[in-house]
Structures are given as structure tokens and as C-alpha cells.
Amino acid sequence: MQDTSDSLVTVLAGGVGAARMLAGIVQVVPPANVTAIVNVGDDLELHGLRISPDLDTITYTLAGEINPDTGWGLKGESWQAMDSVRRYGGISWFGLGDRDLGTHLYRTQRFAEGATLTEITAEITDAWDLALRLLPVTDGRLRTMVTLAEGDDAGREVGFQEYFVQRQHGVPVSSVRFDGAEATAPGPDVIAALADADRVVLAPSNPIVSIDPVLAVPGVREALTARRADTVAVSPIVAGSALKGPADRLLTELGHDATVVGVARLYAPLADALVIDHADADLAGAVAAEGIRPIVAESIMKTPALAAALARTVLAG
Amino acid sequence: MQDTSDSLVTVLAGGVGAARMLAGIVQVVPPANVTAIVNVGDDLELHGLRISPDLDTITYTLAGEINPDTGWGLKGESWQAMDSVRRYGGISWFGLGDRDLGTHLYRTQRFAEGATLTEITAEITDAWDLALRLLPVTDGRLRTMVTLAEGDDAGREVGFQEYFVQRQHGVPVSSVRFDGAEATAPGPDVIAALADADRVVLAPSNPIVSIDPVLAVPGVREALTARRADTVAVSPIVAGSALKGPADRLLTELGHDATVVGVARLYAPLADALVIDHADADLAGAVAAEGIRPIVAESIMKTPALAAALARTVLAG
Numbered sequence: 001m002q003d004t005s006d007s008l009v010t011v012l013a014g015g016v017g018a019a020r021m022l023a024g025i026v027q028v029v030p031p032a033n034v035t036a037i038v039n040v041g042d043d044l045e046l047h048g049l050r051i052s053p054d055l056d057t058i059t060y061t062l063a064g065e066i067n068p069d070t071g072w073g074l075k076g077e078s079w080q081a082m083d084s085v086r087r088y089g090g091i092s093w094f095g096l097g098d099r100d101l102g103t104h105l106y107r108t109q110r111f112a113e114g115a116t117l118t119e120i121t122a123e124i125t126d127a128w129d130l131a132l133r134l135l136p137v138t139d140g141r142l143r144t145m146v147t148l149a150e151g152d153d154a155g156r157e158v159g160f161q162e163y164f165v166q167r168q169h170g171v172p173v174s175s176v177r178f179d180g181a182e183a184t185a186p187g188p189d190v191i192a193a194l195a196d197a198d199r200v201v202l203a204p205s206n207p208i209v210s211i212d213p214v215l216a217v218p219g220v221r222e223a224l225t226a227r228r229a230d231t232v233a234v235s236p237i238v239a240g241s242a243l244k245g246p247a248d249r250l251l252t253e254l255g256h257d258a259t260v261v262g263v264a265r266l267y268a269p270l271a272d273a274l275v276i277d278h279a280d281a282d283l284a285g286a287v288a289a290e291g292i293r294p295i296v297a298e299s300i301m302k303t304p305a306l307a308a309a310l311a312r313t314v315l316a317g
Numbered sequence: 318m319q320d321t322s323d324s325l326v327t328v329l330a331g332g333v334g335a336a337r338m339l340a341g342i343v344q345v346v347p348p349a350n351v352t353a354i355v356n357v358g359d360d361l362e363l364h365g366l367r368i369s370p371d372l373d374t375i376t377y378t379l380a381g382e383i384n385p386d387t388g389w390g391l392k393g394e395s396w397q398a399m400d401s402v403r404r405y406g407g408i409s410w411f412g413l414g415d416r417d418l419g420t421h422l423y424r425t426q427r428f429a430e431g432a433t434l435t436e437i438t439a440e441i442t443d444a445w446d447l448a449l450r451l452l453p454v455t456d457g458r459l460r461t462m463v464t465l466a467e468g469d470d471a472g473r474e475v476g477f478q479e480y481f482v483q484r485q486h487g488v489p490v491s492s493v494r495f496d497g498a499e500a501t502a503p504g505p506d507v508i509a510a511l512a513d514a515d516r517v518v519l520a521p522s523n524p525i526v527s528i529d530p531v532l533a534v535p536g537v538r539e540a541l542t543a544r545r546a547d548t549v550a551v552s553p554i555v556a557g558s559a560l561k562g563p564a565d566r567l568l569t570e571l572g573h574d575a576t577v578v579g580v581a582r583l584y585a586p587l588a589d590a591l592v593i594d595h596a597d598a599d600l601a602g603a604v605a606a607e608g609i610r611p612i613v614a615e616s617i618m619k620t621p622a623l624a625a626a627l628a629r630t631v632l633a634g
Contacts, residue, residue, distance in 0.1 A: 045429075046426065047366075047422035047423070047425050047426045048365040048366055048367070048422070048425030048426065048428070048429060049364075049365055049366075049422075049425075050365070077397075078395055078397050078415065080394075080395050080397075080414075080415035080416045080418075080419070081398065081415045081416065081418040081419045081422060082419065083416070083419065084415075084416045084417070084418065084419020084420060084422075084423075085419045085422050085423050086419075087419065087444050087445075088419070088420070088423040088440060088441060088444045089440075089444070090419075090422065090423040090426055090427075091426055096422075097397075098395065098397035098398045098401075098415040098418075099397045099398065099400070099401050100401070101397075101398040101401065101415075101418060102397070102398045102399065102400065102401020102402045102403075102404065102405070102407075103401060103405070105364035105365070105366075105398060105401075105402050105407065106364070106401075106402050106405040106407040108364050108365030108366075109363065109364045109365065109407055109408055110407075111365070112362075112365060123405060123406075124405060127404050127405045127406070128404075
């Protein structure tokens with residue numbers, strides 16, 4: 001196996017799955033060699049605050065401060081502010097812990113002072129002593145919008161978090177759109193991070209609502225495609241199910257197969273190889289038939305050691 | 318003494334002193350008869366949040382939830398969000414407790430939804446089951462600006478809270494200005510609350526930075542002057558000192574006397590009577606000479622009973 005311990009690694013990232021993948025990668029290459037290009041389509045404004053859930057989930061996970069029970073938010077959290085909002089009958093479906101609120105207060109103040117999301121994110125990760133680099137895919141405004149397919153809400157388009165959190169992704173979806181994407185540009189260093197990497201990784205994030213919005217920023221898909229030979233994807237689907245979240249249902253609802261074969265079809269233009277779990281070993285041939293090389297491995301990152309092992313597999317390609 | 322137990326009472330109000338005065342008044346007349354017209358010149362935007370310190374101090378005091386140690390903020394407060402802001406090197410000189418933050422989150426969200434400060438304030442006071450009515454003097458933007466007089470900052474104009482909290486009102490001041498006042502209009506019901514009251518009260522608030530910004534809203538001074546015969550002021554200066562805050566120094570720095578006589582001179586055009594403390598009984602003649610009737614009373618509201626007694630004095634006029 002080639003020595004990848006000094007590789008430059010760039011990871012296209014959503015939230016929880018990407019955070020675990022990155023936690024594995026920084027065990028096997030120097031963290032300063034690692035760049036994550038992070039989805040901002042999930043971002044929202046609430047209570048006047050600028051909230052970037054995927055950036056924060058990655059930051060808190062890499063800092064060792066993620067709430068292990070929820071996979072989002074901080075350890076040792078308290079909920080006094082939300083209790084107070086609830087007293088007023090305010091919006092309480094999006095839980096903001098008191099510690100977590102400090103991050104949004106800081107981000108919002110810095111925006112008001114004219115800083116960019118890229119700059120603010122660097123300040124936040126510095127404060128947590130993270131050596132890897134988190135790059136929001138764009139400093140522009142990009143919002144993942146979801147059209148609901150059933151019930152009283154059929155045909156109604158809502159913001160991603162209204163679907164994901166408020167409705168607990170329990171409603172079928174008829175389409176997904178990345179509002180504002182065409183007017184955005186990649187953040188500084190995003191294209192260079194793709195061009196300069198020894199290895200590009202598509203994290204086991206939701207292909208529809210985590211990776212696709214990253215690719216919707218003009219120039220990113222082209223820059224990624226140019227690195228296809230060095231790109232490895234990790235399937236977020238194992239044995240026909242998403243490990244977390246609605247990726248399986250979204251794939252089905254939007255006309256894809258909720259299997260590693262469906263993922264292979266989506267990623268074949270972008271990646272040379274697709275890591276699939278041992279549970280899907282019998283589908284390796286069907287994956288290969290889609291034009292992407294299957295790598296069968298233990299892909300469920302239940303422990304830091306398993307995440308590191310998966311990182312080694314991905315980096316070896 | 319006339320029966321004032323059913324009077325309609327309207328109080329011009331700043332923060333702490335006004336809150337105590339109002340807590341006394343609602344003991345002696347039905348709270349539903351009481352309207353406070355509240356200063357908003359102290360309001361600020363910080364971390365993207367809309368903060369209205371005087372409205373909140375009154376609300377929390379009347380709800381019995383004010384932090385008794387500080388005179389602002391809530392009881393049982395925690396500081397996790399501010400600790401988190403501090404981690405990032407963010408703005409931490411303006412302390413926002415976690416419970417208190419909920420109020421600002423709610424207010425900011427409601428502004429984003431198009432509600433006015435008057436409407437939002439009614440929602441907040443309803444949530445605390447307050448029966449009295451708090452009216453922001455205006456729904457427009459009015460900001461008390463302070464020009465500093467000494468040191469490196471000489472000649473620099475700062476927002477009120479930068480003077481009051483960040484510099485702990487420890488810097489001499491050369492002038493005070495109410496930015497935006499001339500473009501504002503009184504909030505709904507403000508002028509009617511002055512016209513309809515049986516008794517109008519100038520609370521023992523800072524004449525320069527709490528009462529003056531209320532009077533700077535076009536139409537308020539005229540509406541108040543029209544009620545001069547029914548207006549009683551309470552001196553915030555006792556024995557040459559402010560009970561709280563910088564009223565004494567501000568009066569001196571801006572060329573007034575920091576005595577009940579100086580207060581009398583400011584309020585004589587507005588009020589028929591001025592309550593002064595027993596400590597200033599020897600100045601009653603000098604107060605009368607300014608054209609305002611002195612009422613000598615116990616004016617320091619150390620206990621709820623003393624606040625109620627002062628309220629009875631003020632209402633009897």
C-alpha cells in the first residue's frame with residue numbers, strides 16, 4: 001500500500017457523516033493537510049441569527065465537543081434561552097442550546113462587521129484549536145429548498161431545516177432546489193483545494209441535500225470532475241438504508257435507487273472509486289457496471305478506530 | 318387626601334428607578350390603570366439581536382424576576398452563551414444571560430416578521446402576566462449618543478451603552494444627542510396615554526439620558542406640557558447624588574446643578590410638583606423659587622412598602 005501519510009486531502013462534506021469521516025482522516029494524515037469543503041445549503045436565519053449547522057457539526061465533532069446523544073450541538077449544553085423563547089410562544093422547533101448560541105451570536109456579529117463566512121469559520125475553528133481547514137463552499141447565499149409531496153402541504157416549498165428538523169424529515173418530497181446557487185461563486189481557496197489535493201473524498205453525506213448543493217456552486221462540479229481519477233466516494237447508504245437522516249427516502253422519492261448501485265450511478269461521473277460496506281459486497285459487480293470501482297470495506301464508523309481504518313482505505317484509494 | 322385608588326396613571330420611564338416607582342404604583346392603583354411610556358434611546362443591536370434594556374428592566378422588575386444583585390437581567394441566570402462568545406473573542410462587555418437572551422431572540426424574530434416594538438412589547442409583558450401597559454415612546458429608531466470629553470476618546474461620539482456599560486459611565490461627557498429623534502413619531506397610544514391620565518409622573522430616572530430622549534420624540538414634550546397641572550416628578554437626585562448611575566455627573570458635566578434645585582429647573586416647565594427627599598428638605602424653598610412645588614417625602618424605595626408609600630404621595634400630588 002502506498003504511503004499516504006503526508007497526502008493533501010480535500011473532503012466534500014455535509015454534517016454528521018462527514019464529521020466522523022474527517023475525525024478519521026485527521027488520525028492518519030496531519031490535520032493541517034486536510035481541507036473540508038462544507039455545504040451551506042442547510043444554513044438558516046432564525047431569531048436574527050446566522051446559523052450554519054454543517055459547519056458547526058464538523059467543528060464541534062473535531063473539537064471533541066459534539067453532543068454524543070444527538071450528533072449535533074455541544075456537550076454539557078443547557079437550554080435556558082430556548083425555555084425563555086418558549087415562554088413567549090416564539091419559534092422553538094430548531095433547538096439552540098445556550099453554549100451553541102454563543103457560536104451563532106459571534107458569527108452574526110462578525111457578519112454585521114463585514115466579515116465573510118470563510119473568515120468567520122476560520123476564526124471559530126481557530127478558537128477550538130482545530131488544525132484542519134473548513135471552507136464553506138461559498139460565501140454567497142445558497143439555500144436548499146424542498147418541495148413537499150403529501151397532505152395539506154403538498155406542493156409547498158420549504159427551507160431545508162423546516163423539512164429536516166421541524167417536520168423531522170417525515171414528509172415525502174417531490175423536488176429539491178438550491179436557491180441562489182447560480183448567483184454564487186466558490187469561496188476563496190475552494191477550487192484550489194480541489195486542484196491541489198492528492199486525494200479528494202466525497203464524505204458519506206446525503207448525496208441529494210449535502211453533496212449536491214456543494215456541486216451546485218458554479219465551477220465546483222467542473223473542478224471536482226477534473227480530479228475524478230483521484231476521487232474516492234464513501235457510500236452513505238448501507239444495505240439499502242441511510243445510517244442517519246433521510247438519504248434513503250430522498251433517493252427513492254426523487255427517482256433514484258436507495259442502494260449502493262443508486263449511489264454509484266450518481267457518483268460515477270465524479271469519482272474513480274466508491275467505498276461500499278461489507279453488507280453490500282454482493283452489489284460490487286453492479287456498482288462496477290455503473291462505471292465506478294467498488295471498494296468493499298467496513299464503512300460504519302462506530303468507533304474512532306473504525307473511522308481511522310476507513311480513512312486509510314479511502315486515502316489508499 | 319383625595320381618593321386616587323382608581324386613577325389612570327401614566328409614567329415617563331427609564332430603567333431601574335422607573336421600574337421601582339412602577340412597582341410601587343401598581344400596589345396602590347389597579348395595574349390595568351397604569352401606563353409607562355418607556356425610553357428606547359438606550360436600545361442597541363448586538364450579535365444581530367435587538368436589545369431594549371429599559372423595557373426589559375421594567376418587565377423583569379414588575380414580573381418579580383429581576384436579578385436583585387444587579388438591578389438588571391433575570392434571576393437564576395446562567396452565562397453559557399457569553400462564555401462561548403468569549404471563547405471566540407467576541408463582544409462580551411454587554412452581559413446577556415442565557416434566560417435574558419430568550420427575550421432578545423424573540424424580539425428580533427418578531428421584528429423580522431414585521432411586528433412593531435409596541436406590539437412585541439405587549440406580547441412580552443403578556444407572557445409575564447403583567448397587567449400594566451408598557452409603551453415604547455416610539456416604534457422608530459432613536460439612539461442616545463454620547464460625546465466623550467477626556468483622554469484618547471475626547472470628542473468621540475459613542476452609543477449610550479458603550480458609555481454606560483462598556484466604559485461603566487466612568488468617562489466625562491461633553492454632550493448628549495438623540496440620533497434619529499426628529500424623524501420618529503410617538504408610538505400608538507403614547508399621546509393618548511398622556512392626554513387621558515389623571516396623573517402623569519416623571520419617574521426618578523436620569524433626566525438627561527432617560528427622560529430627555531422620551532421628550533425628544535416629536536409631540537411628546539407638547540403633550541406633556543399640556544398636562545403640567547397634573548404632573549408630578551420625582552427627583553432622581555438625593556443629597557446631591559444619583560441613587561444609581563451617572564445622573565449627578567452628567568448633570569454637572571452638561572452645565573446643570575446636580576441637586577434637587579437643578580432638577581427643579583429642568584422640570585419646572587413640565588411638572589406642577591417635584592418630590593424631593595427629606596435629605597433635601599432645606600432646599601425646598603430654592604425648589605419653589607424655580608417655579609415648581611416641592612413635596613418633601615421619603616423618596617428612596619428601599620422596600621416595596623416604601624415604594625408604595627412614595628406612589629401614594631405622587632398620586633395625591
